[in-house]
Amino acid sequence: MMTSPSIRRSRRARGFLSYFALSVMALVMLLPLLWLLNGSLQPGWQIDADPVVWLPRHWNSTPAGNTGRSLLLWKGSTGQETKEEVIQIGVRRYTTVVDLDKLTAVTSAPKSELTDAEPGVLDGIAVNIREWRPSGGAPEQVAALARDSQQADNLLIAKLDDLKGALSQYPLDQANKGKRDEAEVNGYQLDGRRISDDRLALVIGPESELWVVGPPAIAEDARLIQAKRLGEKEFVPMGGTELAIYQVEGEADDFRAATIVEENWQPLIPENLVAEHGIIAKVSQLGDERTVKQFNGIEMTMRQYAPPGGGAPFEVAVLIPGSDEALVLPAAEMQALTAGPISELVEPGSVNRGSLTYRMKEDYVTAQGETVPMALVGDIQEMALVVPAEKVTAAYDMRPADLERSTRFKLNFDGYRKVLNLKLSGIPFWRFYLNSAFLVMMNTIGHLISCVLVAYGFARLRAPGKDLLFLVLLGTMMVPYTIITLPTYIIFRDLGLLGTMAPLWVRSFFGNAFLIFVLRQFFMTIPLDLDEAATLDGASRLQILGRIILPLSRPAMATIAIFTFWWTWNSFLDPLIYVSRQQHYTLTLAMNTFNQQYARSAGYYDRILAGSVLTLLPMVILFILAQRQFIEGIQMQGLKQ
DSSP states (O other): OOOOHHHHHHHHHHHHHHHHHHHHHHHHHHHHHHHHHHHHTSOHHHHTOSSOOOSOEEEOEEEOTTSSOEEEOEEEOSSSSSOEEEEEEEEEEEEEEEETTTOOOOEEEEGGGBOOOEEEEETTEEEEEEEEOOTTSOOEEEEEEEEOSSOTTEEEEEEHHHHTTTEEEEEHHHHHHSEEEEEEETTEEEEEEEEETTEEEEEEEEEEEEEEEEOGGGGGGOEEEEGGGEEEEEEEEETTEEEEEEEETTSOTTOEEEEEEEEEEEEEEEHHHHHHHOEEEEGGGBOSOOEEEEETTEEEEEEEEOOTTTOOOEEEEEEEOOSSEEEEEEGGGGGGOEEEEGGGOOSOEEEEETTEEEEEEEEEEOTTSOEEEEEEOSOOEEEEEEEEGGGOOOOEEEOGGGOEEOEEEOOOOHHHHHHHSOEETTEEHHHHHHHHHHHHHHHHHHHHHHHHHHHHHHHHOOOTTHHHHHHHHHHGGGSOHHHHHHHHHHHHHHTTOTTSSGGGTGGGGGOOHHHHHHHHHHHTTSOHHHHHHHHHTTOOHHHHIIIIIHHHTHHHHHHHHHHHHHHHHHOOHHHHHHOOSGGGOOHHHHHHHHHHHHTTOGGGHHHHHHHHHHHHHHHHHHHHHHHHHHHHHHHHTTOOO
16 A cells, blocks of 8 residues: 655654654753763863863964974964964053043042942043033033142043043053153143153053063073063063063173063973982081072082081082981982973972972973973973064064954863873872772672672572561662661771772672662562573582573673672762772772863863763763663563563
């Protein structure tokens, strides 16, 4: 019988709607997992970006000479039709000023007639705007200039129309350096500043921050120096702004430099050098004379160390000073000294050496792209990233809001690499994987042995009161876990097992009510005729269980294994209660500790999300591989023969 075209179209439409609805529901269910996976492939800055950046992006950068420092690239309009890539080479604070020579009208108004100041813009210049509501007159928009020296409760104001052409933005530092001078406008005295020989201006604010930007080529000749070497400065016009140009001490008299950034840097040295060659020296073993020596441009305090036993004294660098002891390193090992910006060294770990403690950055990325544990040593130093003044060919003032990041699509796997190199108190991250895997293995073995035996007894053996005992077993499932936590804890305490991993797997060898119920229901679906035939052939109960029941119960056994894996792998409360030493931590405990230490820093979000994905990954893989047996076991657990 043939169907009409309209019926076929109707069926296709219903089929399409069904698949569409299923796809939408599946996407909704997978959305948290997809978000987690996408976030783990994003760099730390992107996860906390405003506005939100959805797809993984790489923030383009350019190296600052051979300093190991990279400068982020931005896109902005620098007088060209298209946006160009630029780097930030400074920050200037500006304020709004009024040229008193161009101001012709000023009025005195009571404060009660003026509203509070609100930020606004006039001719593209920021200005604080108020509304003047004179008695008997129409409201007008004005800007407050100063207090009225003749009437304390009044302010001197100017209408916005009268301010047009008189407003401008001026560098705050230069405006403050201007000599004070007075001018009379419309019969009122105004206290201004002489910002140039022929220009008297009144500073009215508000202050604003503009970035000084320039082409990335500026960074090619950048080098890192001690900030204290920056001498006198002068402001030199450059493009649409003025740059501060410094004389650098220790350089030729004609050498001038512009600063890209000044920031605090922390001396760093590979932790393996400290572990192998570091010396815990008594203060009495160190000479009184202190000198300062530079290694790769980084200053360190040097002293003479007299080794015990009468050896010849030699020069050492003081890494970590102390009142009674100091951690020192021979000067010959100091060529590996480097430094990193404080902003890249957030939340380091710590290492104890005798009575001293030093901080360590486990996953510091060197200029060569290697991840090396670095010890934070010495004193924080203010460093300046400078370039020769003649290399600065152009510079512009731009509002930060007019700049956007220069990015490109890229999957970022740094979070996975760093979390796998992560150590908590010296314990590598993979150790926590092994701990969780060990518990999964022991609990799976325990449940398969204990639950199979008990479930077989309830399903196959005949005994008075068996059904009542089964009801009691099921009743234990109704007892909240929190009620049995304290008695269980006391039992393990009396057995002396606290602080070990034993409480996390021993109980599995004593069965689990839910898993026994699942297996018992499945065993009851297997025909009794098979047992009777095996008995006639002389098979024992254990032989029947091992050779007939278990081979037919693979879906149920897979279900037991998956449930056990799921509970054990995701367990958090039990490890938190019974485990005290970090070498016994499971993945859940390690991730919790990691989150507590690093979640405050946006730079670690990629590692936190990558660790979460790595924690979740075994469960996802297991379910994909065993989903058929799992679903079949769940479907048949409620069937009876």
